[in-house]
Amino acid sequence: MKFAHMGDCHLGGWRHPALKELNFLSFQAAINKCIKEKVEFILITGDLFDNPYPSIETLKEAFQEFRRLKEERIPVFIIAGSHDYSSAGKTFLDVLDRAGFCTNVSNFEEKNNTIFLHPTLYKNYAIYGYSGKKSSLEVEDLEGVKIQDSPGLFKILMLHTAIRDALGTLPIKAVDHTKLPKVNYLALGHLHIFYQKENRAYSGPIFPNNLSELEELKGGSFCIYDNGKIIREEIRLKPLRVINLEIKNALKATDEIISTLEKENLNDAIVIVKLYGMLEKGKLSDIDFSKIESFTRKNNSYVLLKSTSKIHMPDSEMKFDILDSGNLEQEIVKKFENTNPGKFNSFIDPLMKALQVEKQDDEKTSNFEERILAEAGKILKI
Numbered sequence: 001m002k003f004a005h006m007g008d009c010h011l012g013g014w015r016h017p018a019l020k021e022l023n024f025l026s027f028q029a030a031i032n033k034c035i036k037e038k039v040e041f042i043l044i045t046g047d048l049f050d051n052p053y054p055s056i057e058t059l060k061e062a063f064q065e066f067r068r069l070k071e072e073r074i075p076v077f078i079i080a081g082s083h084d085y086s087s088a089g090k091t092f093l094d095v096l097d098r099a100g101f102c103t104n105v106s107n108f109e110e111k112n113n114t115i116f117l118h119p120t121l122y123k124n125y126a127i128y129g130y131s132g133k134k135s136s137l138e139v140e141d142l143e144g145v146k147i148q149d150s151p152g153l154f155k156i157l158m159l160h161t162a163i164r165d166a167l168g169t170l171p172i173k174a175v176d177h178t179k180l181p182k183v184n185y186l187a188l189g190h191l192h193i194f195y196q197k198e199n200r201a202y203s204g205p206i207f208p209n210n211l212s213e214l215e216e217l218k219g220g221s222f223c224i225y226d227n228g229k230i231i232r233e234e235i236r237l238k239p240l241r242v243i244n245l246e247i248k249n250a251l252k253a254t255d256e257i258i259s260t261l262e263k264e265n266l267n268d269a270i271v272i273v274k275l276y277g278m279l280e281k282g283k284l285s286d287i288d289f290s291k292i293e294s295f296t297r298k299n300n301s302y303v304l305l306k307s308t309s310k311i312h313m314p315d316s317e318m319k320f321d322i323l324d325s326g327n328l329e330q331e332i333v334k335k336f337e338n339t340n341p342g343k344f345n346s347f348i349d350p351l352m353k354a355l356q357v358e359k360q361d362d363e364k365t366s367n368f369e370e371r372i373l374a375e376a377g378k379i380l381k382i
């Protein structure tokens with residue numbers, strides 16, 4: 001009895017091409033491991049794709065991996081997550097399902113306000129699933145959920161949701177796992193953590209989905225269930241170097257950052273430069289990031305990521321370099337943040353970036369709206 005459980009693959013996630021690639025390579029590494037371990041099947045607990053309308057490029061890569069699994073005769077059982085399920089109920093997973101590359105196991109009926117799950121049977125397994133929804137709407141659905149019994153079979157329940165036990169006191173809507181139907185294995189997705197207790201587990205994401213996750217998790221993971229044991233498989237394809245540096249003088253910062261980086265082995269690494277502090281001299285635009293980037297590139301780093309959101313200007317009387325319009329936006333936001341401190345300020349920059357995306361030529365307005373809303377929702381964590 002040996003199967004794999006992965007989820008939150010978020011294929012097509014990340015704007016930066018190098019990280020988008022690493023996200024995919026991590027998925028590929030997980031598939032390689034599953035083939036090598038000769039698992040009987042793979043469970044994917046939602047968020048295979050980062051959005052309900054993946055790009056052609058993302059689809060090509062994903063199909064190629066599903067094809068390898070099909071050739072190896074390793075079936076895939078899947079549910080949609082909060083990211084790959086549109087509010088219109090459409091999901092690209094149904095295309096994969098119809099093409100015979102996976103089975104969407106979210107099969108249920110509603111009777112007197114109760115969700116009743118039907119199993120997908122495979123060998124001596126009964127696999128039940130219920131997809132995640134936007135805004136954690138699935139949490140209410142799952143209250144009182146029932147399953148159609150499958151006597152004598154090993155029962156697996158796949159959910160894309162938050163369970164209270166894994167969250168602690170975080171004020172997020174969550175399911176009480178003790179009220180869920182009793183099964184042999186509860187395969188969870190949605191929370192980007194690795195959690196394992198008794199017969200239930202979150203696999204963790206295949207690859208971290210943003211900068212803070214990357215720092216926290218350092219890489220991706222999934223699980224292999226092997227005769228009652230849940231084994232965590234870590235996926236770390238690149239080393240991570242995080243530089244935290246206080247900057248007071250922006251005019252000297254470029255050299256300071258480079259001399260700090262000189263002490264690190266940057267070879268093939270994901271390099272994160274995090275700057276913080278109150279600027280006493282110069283302004284953010286005095287830091288020459290292209291010089292820093294060419295330094296890291298010369299030292300063969302895989303990618304350079306920078307975070308400057310914790311750099312502050314001393315007063316609101318800032319001089320704007322009107323000619324540099326990209327910088328102007330940033331300076332205005334900084335000025336606003338300095339005079340209006342608040343916990344929502346950290347959303348400004350990512351929201352501005354997210355709302356800059358353009359509608360694609362053949363994309364319907366409603367799809368585009370949904371994509372924008374999903375992106376904004378992700379940033380606002382709603």
Ligand SMILES: [Mn+2]
Nearest residue numbers: 008047081190
């Ligand atoms: Mn996710």
